[in-house]
Amino acid sequence: MNDLRTIVSVADESEEIFINTDNDDSERSGPTSTRSKSTTVFGFLAIATFVPLVFFGLLVAEPHSEQQESVKLMFIHLPSVLVTYVSFFCTLVCSILYLTKKSKFWDLLAGASAEIGVLFCGILLLSGSLWGKPTWGVYWQWDPRLTSTAVMFVMYLGYLAVRRMDIAAEAKSRRAAVLGIVSFLNVLIVHYSIDWWRGLHQGRTFESSEIKIEGWYLFSLMFGMLFFSFVAIWMVIHKFRILWLEYQLERMDLELAINERRSEVNDLDSSIDADEEELLFGGGS
Amino acid sequence: MVRIVKEATLMIRDALLIAKKDVRVEISSRVIFGQVLPFSLLILILFGLAISSDLIVTGDAKRTVLEQVSPGLFWLAIVFSSLFAVNRSFKIESDNGNLDALRMAGIDPAAIFLGKALAISLLIFILDLFVGALAVVIFNASIIDFSILGVTVFAATISISMSGTLYAGITAGSRSKDTLMPLLLLPTMAPMLLIATRSTEAALFSEDQTGWGWPMLLSVLAFLYTGIGMLSFGALMEES
Amino acid sequence: MAQASEDNLNSTDAIINLQDAIALIDNYPALSGMNFRLEQGETVHIKGPNGAGKTTLLSLMAGLLPLHSGQGQVLDNDLSDLGDRRRIRRLTGLLSHESSLYDELTVFGNLKFWCSANKVEHEIIDPIMDRLGLSGRLRNLKVSSLSAGQRRRTSLAVIVCRRPRLWLLDEPYSGLDEAGQNLVDAFVQTAVTFGASVVFASHDSDRAKKLASRTVEMQGGRLKTQKLDSGSHKTRDYIPIESGEPLPDGTHSKGGNAND
Numbered sequence: 111m112n113d114l115r116t117i118v119s120v121a122d123e124s125e126e127i128f129i130n131t132d133n134d135d136s137e138r139s140g141p142t143s144t145r146s147k148s149t150t151v152f153g154f155l156a157i158a159t160f161v162p163l164v165f166f167g168l169l170v171a172e173p174h175s176e177q178q179e180s181v182k183l184m185f186i187h188l189p190s191v192l193v194t195y196v197s198f199f200c201t202l203v204c205s206i207l208y209l210t211k212k213s214k215f216w217d218l219l220a221g222a223s224a225e226i227g228v229l230f231c232g233i234l235l236l237s238g239s240l241w242g243k244p245t246w247g248v249y250w251q252w253d254p255r256l257t258s259t260a261v262m263f264v265m266y267l268g269y270l271a272v273r274r275m276d277i278a279a280e281a282k283s284r285r286a287a288v289l290g291i292v293s294f295l296n297v298l299i300v301h302y303s304i305d306w307w308r309g310l311h312q313g314r315t316f317e318s319s320e321i322k323i324e325g326w327y328l329f330s331l332m333f334g335m336l337f338f339s340f341v342a343i344w345m346v347i348h349k350f351r352i353l354w355l356e357y358q359l360e361r362m363d364l365e366l367a368i369n370e371r372r373s374e375v376n377d378l379d380s381s382i383d384a385d386e387e388e389l390l391f392g393g394g395s
Numbered sequence: 396m397v398r399i400v401k402e403a404t405l406m407i408r409d410a411l412l413i414a415k416k417d418v419r420v421e422i423s424s425r426v427i428f429g430q431v432l433p434f435s436l437l438i439l440i441l442f443g444l445a446i447s448s449d450l451i452v453t454g455d456a457k458r459t460v461l462e463q464v465s466p467g468l469f470w471l472a473i474v475f476s477s478l479f480a481v482n483r484s485f486k487i488e489s490d491n492g493n494l495d496a497l498r499m500a501g502i503d504p505a506a507i508f509l510g511k512a513l514a515i516s517l518l519i520f521i522l523d524l525f526v527g528a529l530a531v532v533i534f535n536a537s538i539i540d541f542s543i544l545g546v547t548v549f550a551a552t553i554s555i556s557m558s559g560t561l562y563a564g565i566t567a568g569s570r571s572k573d574t575l576m577p578l579l580l581l582p583t584m585a586p587m588l589l590i591a592t593r594s595t596e597a598a599l600f601s602e603d604q605t606g607w608g609w610p611m612l613l614s615v616l617a618f619l620y621t622g623i624g625m626l627s628f629g630a631l632m633e634e635s
Numbered sequence: 636m637a638q639a640s641e642d643n644l645n646s647t648d649a650i651i652n653l654q655d656a657i658a659l660i661d662n663y664p665a666l667s668g669m670n671f672r673l674e675q676g677e678t679v680h681i682k683g684p685n686g687a688g689k690t691t692l693l694s695l696m697a698g699l700l701p702l703h704s705g706q707g708q709v710l711d712n713d714l715s716d717l718g719d720r721r722r723i724r725r726l727t728g729l730l731s732h733e734s735s736l737y738d739e740l741t742v743f744g745n746l747k748f749w750c751s752a753n754k755v756e757h758e759i760i761d762p763i764m765d766r767l768g769l770s771g772r773l774r775n776l777k778v779s780s781l782s783a784g785q786r787r788r789t790s791l792a793v794i795v796c797r798r799p800r801l802w803l804l805d806e807p808y809s810g811l812d813e814a815g816q817n818l819v820d821a822f823v824q825t826a827v828t829f830g831a832s833v834v835f836a837s838h839d840s841d842r843a844k845k846l847a848s849r850t851v852e853m854q855g856g857r858l859k860t861q862k863l864d865s866g867s868h869k870t871r872d873y874i875p876i877e878s879g880e881p882l883p884d885g886t887h888s889k890g891g892n893a894n895d
């Protein structure tokens with residue numbers, strides 16, 4: 111499989127789009143499935159890290175004295191945090207690159223990254239909530255960090271909604287890029303405000319620092335981080351390819367629309383025949 | 396260097412031209428004051444009905460729950476009203492294709508952003524005054540630090556209008572903009588809401604003295620959003 | 636009015652030159668390969684059925700839309716460059732379907748605003764309002780209280796104040812009474828004598844024929860193509876108003892437009 115960047119840049123320049131269903135690797139053909147060498151590699155890596163994670167994390171590591179088994183939700187929660195922020199940061203970077211370089215590649219990557227970010231943000235919130243119940247007896251805390259994460263979740267849902275707006279494609283990509291940058295700035299603003307607030311109020315916070323992460327937990331957590339990262343990368347690659355294929359489809363549709371448009375005849379028949387008269391005006395009198 | 400100053404002066408002049416025009420349109424149509432203002436006053440009253448005034452806060456402060464949360468209620472009323480104000484500001488342009496005409500006139504998009512945001516700020520500021528007056532009355536509030544309150548209201552209003560104008564620009568031209576714009580704007584206003592409420596509490600309640608930290612932060616936000624909006628409006632208005 | 640510069644009269648560069656221009660409106664190819672050329676001082680009438688792309692063509696030539704593909708120059712500026720497009724906008728006056736007015740402001744208020752926005756001195760507002768019948772009672776009336784024709788005249792007044800080198804008018808006669816339509820003709824003709832060039836789209840063929848120096852017919856987002864007896868397609872880029880002249884492919888036009 112050819113380097114994806116090359117394919118995209120070639121497709122950008124070429125007038126015609128070929129989607130070759132023979133799967134031969136000519137320069138102009140694009141991927142027809144979203145599988146590739148890179149996804150296979152990351153898929154294997156993911157599976158490779160999953161096994162030790164499960165083994166060490168769930169079986170070897172002993173349950174925490176107070177939180178029992180539920181503390182092992184950290185193996186889902188904490189890596190989700192990592193993936194979420196890295197994904198949204200990636201969207202930021204890709205948005206900036208799209209605005210400066212104008213290549214569709216960056217726009218699509220920003221979108222794929224954001225979608226995976228939203229997914230893991232949801233997992234983050236869910237796992238945090240499930241972890242909270244046995245720990246403090248409640249599913250939700252008005253903890254500033256938790257609340258700001260929920261706000262971030264909705265913010266990026268908005269970003270995904272803007273990507274689906276019903277305006278011209280180029281303008282939409284540009285606006286989504288602006289939003290991708292502004293949203294991350296918002297995330298930074300929120301975090302700075304939270305830290306400031308923490309400084310002023312010694313309120314109850316999500317005391318993950320209460321749990322000493324050491325020994326087998328630390329070891330397993332590392333595998334957890336790796337596993338989630340590999341899964342996320344695997345998903346982003348697949349999603350990107352889906353978006354890229356959709357983009358190629360749009361271009362094909364546009365070519366078709368142009369041809370249809372060129373052979374358009376708008377003449378209206380301005381006289382009304384007898385039978386039409388009957389249909390349109392007839393009936394009781 | 397001289398050229399930059401010249402362009403900046405021109406931009407500011409255009410922004411003021413647009414701001415004055417927006418205010419003139421409002422004076423003529425009275426949508427904000429005839430419709431949005433009553434709406435915001437009503438929200439405040441509905442909040443008062445929804446929260447029982449019998450509940451008392453425990454602790455040192457001899458205050459009802461309603462009085463205790465009144466700063467938050469005030470800002471909620473303003474935040475929701477701002478959605479209408481921002482919507483209206485752009486409706487007068489989109490109704491007759493005026494944004495295209497402004498582009499034809501060669502007005503810097505940053506000027507359009509700044510001008511409209513300034514006009515929205517002024518209108519929301521006046522809403523602040525009226526709604527604030529009502530809040531003081533029905534929530535039995537006593538202001539102990541006018542300067543903190545003043546800076547808070549000023550900075551929060553600017554932040555709200557700048558970010559509102561930005562998101563209106565992002566969703567302009569879309570058929571779903573009426574639902575999409577609030578979806579984008581409200582999460583952004585969440586930290587502003589938080590900070591403004593804490594800051595207002597500091598201005599009202601003697602036990603909540605946190606000094607100038609919050610108003611300062613709010614002012615920084617106001618500057619940030621002004622800058623972000625001015626820089627990005629060009630990209631947003633390009634060829635919709 | 637606009638000054639006629641010496642170089643414009645002598646220049647062989649076209650005011651507008653479009654080649655295979657494709658322009659999109661919300662991802663739809665409103666223009667599907669348009670060819671068009673406008674020389675200095677011409678008044679060209681664009682005709683065609685609804686949906687043919689006339690409005691999009693005018694917006695493109697005003698510099699408001701990007702070119703999806705093809706080439707285009709307007710007033711020596713390239714349509715594929717954003718900076719150039721911004722320059723084009725300042726030099727053209729577009730009278731669009733929409734009024735581009737603020738309903739809540741008065742006629743005078745609108746003109747004052749748009750003149751300030753376009754960096755035009757306010758002294759000319761009163762004479763122009765006078766000439767377009769907008770003084771007196773209408774001057775301080777809110778635009779929302781005006782009739783459609785009065786609104787049109789106000790939009791036209793904004794264009795006139797700008798004194799553009801290129802006039803782009805989309806259905807200039809719609810909503811106007813006879814006197815108003817005559818006024819449009821008068822303004823167009825005078826503007827041309829002062830060095831402007833004009834492109835207008837109209838369904839009113841009779842009036843347009845008298846005003847225009849030539850007619851261009853659009854269909855399906857580009858020039859209307861003519862199916863010849865030989866079965867081949869040939870695109871003509873103009874149909875002479877005067878009948879009798881032989882056309883490039885050897886056939887004769889019926890005058891005005893040829894619909895075989």
